Amino acid sequence: MRILIAEDDVVTAAILQKLLRSWNYETVHVKDGLAAVELLQAEDAPQLALLDWMMPGQDGPDVCRVVREHNATTYIILLTSRTERADVVAGLDAGADDYLVKPFDPEELRARLKAGMRIIDLQQRLASHVSELQQALASVRRLSGLIPICSYCKAIRDDSDYWHRVEEYVTEHADVKFSHGICPKCLATALEEADKV
Numbered sequence: 001m002r003i004l005i006a007e008d009d010v011v012t013a014a015i016l017q018k019l020l021r022s023w024n025y026e027t028v029h030v031k032d033g034l035a036a037v038e039l040l041q042a043e044d045a046p047q048l049a050l051l052d053w054m055m056p057g058q059d060g061p062d063v064c065r066v067v068r069e070h071n072a073t074t075y076i077i078l079l080t081s082r083t084e085r086a087d088v089v090a091g092l093d094a095g096a097d098d099y100l101v102k103p104f105d106p107e108e109l110r111a112r113l114k115a116g117m118r119i120i121d122l123q124q125r126l127a128s129h130v131s132e133l134q135q136a137l138a139s140v141r142r143l144s145g146l147i148p149i150c151s152y153c154k155a156i157r158d159d160s161d162y163w164h165r166v167e168e169y170v171t172e173h174a175d176v177k178f179s180h181g182i183c184p185k186c187l188a189t190a191l192e193e194a195d196k197v
Contacts, residue, residue, distance in 0.1 A: 006036035033058025053080035064095035
């Protein structure tokens with residue numbers, strides 16, 4: 001998985017890159033918020049991002065707000081030295097999914113990345129299921145409402161006041177085809193009538 005590191009501090013960026021690569025993540029590093037926005041709005045945007053709060057161009061919360069207008073799926077962790085509750089709330093309100101305080105514990109970072117990956121996986125599976133359902137719904141045609149049917153011959157009247165055989169009407173409105181057979185009750189009746197002849 002590719003992870004964006006948006007961090008203007010060279011030392012912190014180097015530590016993050018080294019850690020993430022040791023955990024088998026692919027990293028891409030930018031030094032300012034504008035570059036982070038550009039990368040996160042690209043077609044092949046990283047699925048996970050670590051954003052510093054204070055960066056040139058745009059700060060982390062601003063990046064979150066801009067990115068969330070077009071990209072709801074990238075998992076964003078704000079990485080900052082701000083520890084006040086109001087800052088945590090402001091970061092999450094801006095669109096961050098998680099918040100980690102510097103100096104961070106590497107094991108806590110690893111655990112939060114794993115949690116983010118689980119959420120990304122769930123989002124992808126959900127999107128796949130939604131797509132499958134939409135395709136299934138697109139191919140389903142339904143009969144609904146009242147269907148006028150003749151009580152004698154069982155013909156069905158359409159909206160243009162024409163009468164159709166049940167098979168024709170259902171095939172036209174429900175994408176089904178009929179095969180004909182005879183049920184056991186009708187078979188017995190038919191055999192009785194044949195014996196009378």
